[in-house]
Amino acid sequence: MKYFLQRIGFYVFTAWAAITLNFFIPRMVPGDPVQSLIAKYKGQLSTDAMQSLYILFGLDQHKSMWAEYVDYWKQIFHGDLGLSFTFFPAPVSQVISQALPWTLLLVGITTIISFLLGTSLGVVAGWRRGSWTDGLLPVTTFFSSVPYFWLGIIAIYLLAGPDSFFPSSGGFDSGLVPAWDQYFIPSAIQHSLLPALTILISSVSGWILSMRNMMVTVASEDYITVAHAKGLSERRVALSYAARNALLPNVSGFALSLGFIVGGTLLVEIVFSYPGLGFTLLQALGARDYPLMQGIFLIITIAVLVANLLADIAYLLLDPRTRKDG
Amino acid sequence: MAEPVLEIRNLNVDYGLGDRAVHAVRDVNLTLHRGEVLGLAGESGSGKSTLAYGLTRLLAPPGVITGGQVIYHPAQGSSYDVLALSDNGLREWRWAETAIVFQGAMNSLNPVHKISTQLMDVLKAHEPNMSAHSRAARAREMLKLVGISADRMDAYPHQLSGGMRQRVMIGMALILQPQVVIMDEPTTALDVVMQRQILGQLIELRERLGFSVIFITHDLSLLVEFSNRIAIMYGGRIVEEAPANTIYRDALHPYSKGLLSSFPALRGPRRELTGIPGSPPDLAGMPAGCSFHPRCPKAFEPCGSAIPVLGRPDTPDGAGRSVACWLHPAEQPVG
Numbered sequence: 196m197k198y199f200l201q202r203i204g205f206y207v208f209t210a211w212a213a214i215t216l217n218f219f220i221p222r223m224v225p226g227d228p229v230q231s232l233i234a235k236y237k238g239q240l241s242t243d244a245m246q247s248l249y250i251l252f253g254l255d256q257h258k259s260m261w262a263e264y265v266d267y268w269k270q271i272f273h274g275d276l277g278l279s280f281t282f283f284p285a286p287v288s289q290v291i292s293q294a295l296p297w298t299l300l301l302v303g304i305t306t307i308i309s310f311l312l313g314t315s316l317g318v319v320a321g322w323r324r325g326s327w328t329d330g331l332l333p334v335t336t337f338f339s340s341v342p343y344f345w346l347g348i349i350a351i352y353l354l355a356g357p358d359s360f361f362p363s364s365g366g367f368d369s370g371l372v373p374a375w376d377q378y379f380i381p382s383a384i385q386h387s388l389l390p391a392l393t394i395l396i397s398s399v400s401g402w403i404l405s406m407r408n409m410m411v412t413v414a415s416e417d418y419i420t421v422a423h424a425k426g427l428s429e430r431r432v433a434l435s436y437a438a439r440n441a442l443l444p445n446v447s448g449f450a451l452s453l454g455f456i457v458g459g460t461l462l463v464e465i466v467f468s469y470p471g472l473g474f475t476l477l478q479a480l481g482a483r484d485y486p487l488m489q490g491i492f493l494i495i496t497i498a499v500l501v502a503n504l505l506a507d508i509a510y511l512l513l514d515p516r517t518r519k520d521g
Numbered sequence: 522m523a524e525p526v527l528e529i530r531n532l533n534v535d536y537g538l539g540d541r542a543v544h545a546v547r548d549v550n551l552t553l554h555r556g557e558v559l560g561l562a563g564e565s566g567s568g569k570s571t572l573a574y575g576l577t578r579l580l581a582p583p584g585v586i587t588g589g590q591v592i593y594h595p596a597q598g599s600s601y602d603v604l605a606l607s608d609n610g611l612r613e614w615r616w617a618e619t620a621i622v623f624q625g626a627m628n629s630l631n632p633v634h635k636i637s638t639q640l641m642d643v644l645k646a647h648e649p650n651m652s653a654h655s656r657a658a659r660a661r662e663m664l665k666l667v668g669i670s671a672d673r674m675d676a677y678p679h680q681l682s683g684g685m686r687q688r689v690m691i692g693m694a695l696i697l698q699p700q701v702v703i704m705d706e707p708t709t710a711l712d713v714v715m716q717r718q719i720l721g722q723l724i725e726l727r728e729r730l731g732f733s734v735i736f737i738t739h740d741l742s743l744l745v746e747f748s749n750r751i752a753i754m755y756g757g758r759i760v761e762e763a764p765a766n767t768i769y770r771d772a773l774h775p776y777s778k779g780l781l782s783s784f785p786a787l788r789g790p791r792r793e794l795t796g797i798p799g800s801p802p803d804l805a806g807m808p809a810g811c812s813f814h815p816r817c818p819k820a821f822e823p824c825g826s827a828i829p830v831l832g833r834p835d836t837p838d839g840a841g842r843s844v845a846c847w848l849h850p851a852e853q854p855v856g
Binding site for chain 1 (some may be wrong): 614
């Protein structure tokens with residue numbers, strides 16, 4: 196328990212450091228959001244409108260850095276992340292909450308499927324070392340070293356097109372309005388197939404490889420020989436003795452990859468123009484939309500920290516050696 | 522002499538296949554009798570562990586059994602060849618009839634399961650009709666037998682000391698009341714005090730429960746004290762076999778003598794330790810003739826050309842012992 200509290204303390208500190216950096220970095224970048232907004236409207240704004248924009252963004256008060264920092268924290272605790280410049284006048288929290296489900300569903304589901312599938316295949320490949328499954332290894336090595344977005348471009352080039360079943364971009368048919376109905380959901384699924392497949396193919400290989408290698412390592416442990424000598428069934432030895440121990444490094448890898456669900460597949464979303472968080476981040480970057488960038492970075496930071504915490508908890512549950520007595 | 526429980530006949534074990542195979546165990550004949558402690562001694566690489574893994578069919582690839590039989594005589598029913606058992610038959614035979622205590626006391630237990638789980642999964646596999654309650658009762662009983670209090674049932678292996686872990690392994694080996702227990706250097710990872718304690722406990726248990734033991738070690742002095750008969754292995758062959766006292770007093774094979782003088786005796790007068798010159802033979806390139814002759818202080822003419830057969834020696838106490846050495850040519854080959 197003491198260990199656990201120490202970890203929590205560590206994460207709180209890390210979160211504070213990340214949020215503080217998140218506050219300072221955009222303020223060190225040269226340029227001014229109002230200027231970029233003015234540029235966006237190509238000089239159609241009057242001086243009065245410009246003045247009111249400065250007031251609206253709080254850029255007129257010339258407050259001290261410290262006061263701004265304190266305000267920033269207050270806003271975060273109120274869930275107020277400011278107004279987005281790109282999607283002006285929508286608040287950042289609204290923009291993010293629109294984009295987040297797309298990313299969470301697409302990348303989340305594919306990450307989980309990829310982990311489960313890759314780990315199971317890895318168990319089989321590691322346990323039946325020397326059989327035909329070894330032939331899979333060069334293929335998986337190849338795919339695990341291919342970048343997601345490159346595979347995505349190839350997939351669009353080969354599979355998508357005007358007559359193809361797979362749409363090449365977007366999250367749903369442009370004629371539809373997002374809703375939980377029989378028109379929208381199939382369209383959303385259809386649009387997600389190609390990006391999902393791309394992520395799946397390039398990420399499943401990593402799970403297969405790492406699980407297979409751990410299985411091979413664990414299979415030479417003494418307790419595996421003992422388990423065989425005990426006359427346990429092959430299945431029990433493979434799962435409860437070999438896979439159970441080989442799984443440990445993979446589980447922490449999985450928890451960490453959960454953290455990257457939120458921001459990790461930026462390039463895939465860009466390639467497929469998928470309306471997720473990564474694509475939104477790209478738009479924010481292009482428009483110097485600081486509040487939106489900060490908001491997205493904040494979400495990514497929190498996701499990574501929560502995933503790390505999950506990894507710690509998973510390890511505590513799975514490996515008795517990490518539990519301290521008392 | 523008591524009836525045999527395990528007979529190894531012409532067992533051959535290779536590592537690898539074809540011409541480049543290494544012959545790790547060659548033409549081994551050995552009989553374990555009921556209630557006996559049979560010691561198996563030899564340097565590292567002499568094939569003693571390979572013999573144990575071979576007869577239980579636990580060899581990891583590339584180990585293969587290339588010939589021979591392992592005849593097992595169950596307490597009831599007719600004898601059978603372990604090497605000819607089906608996969609299912611083998612699984613049922615393992616642990617229920619022959620259990621093993623392995624070398625690595627520290628790594629023999631699965632680190633992620635409680636010791637109770639590991640004790641009880643044997644019961645689950647071999648006696649599926651047993652209730653969960655009686656499984657737990659049996660596991661507790663076994664721990665008590667090896668002197669570990671029942672409240673350690675829910676401990677994980679890392680919470681136990683090396684000696685306790687090895688005692689858990691011994692308790693686990695006895696949980697199905699097997700007729701044969703193979704001990705493959707069970708105490709090498711432990712300190713000397715713990716070694717004595719555990720072996721003493723084991724011998725006591727053997728007297729109480731009546732199982733037979735094959736005790737593998739390179740520590741001949743330990744064997745002299747704890748076993749009834751001793752077989753000495755060298756280069757994959759058995760070179761001498763005799764009652765423990767006979768080996769101790771009057772070993773015939775120069776290798777056995779060398780081994781004996783490599784360890785301090787536990788009792789008796791002080792003597793100088795000499796060791797054996799040279800190093801164990803390369804199994805891939807065995808010398809012709811007796812494989813020990815390049816290191817043998819008494820090697821003479823026939824040693825380099827012909828392999829001596831294991832047989833009854835020409836000494837007055839020749840009955841009940843056998844040796845493979847040209848100094849004592851066999852009157853009557855064994856096996």
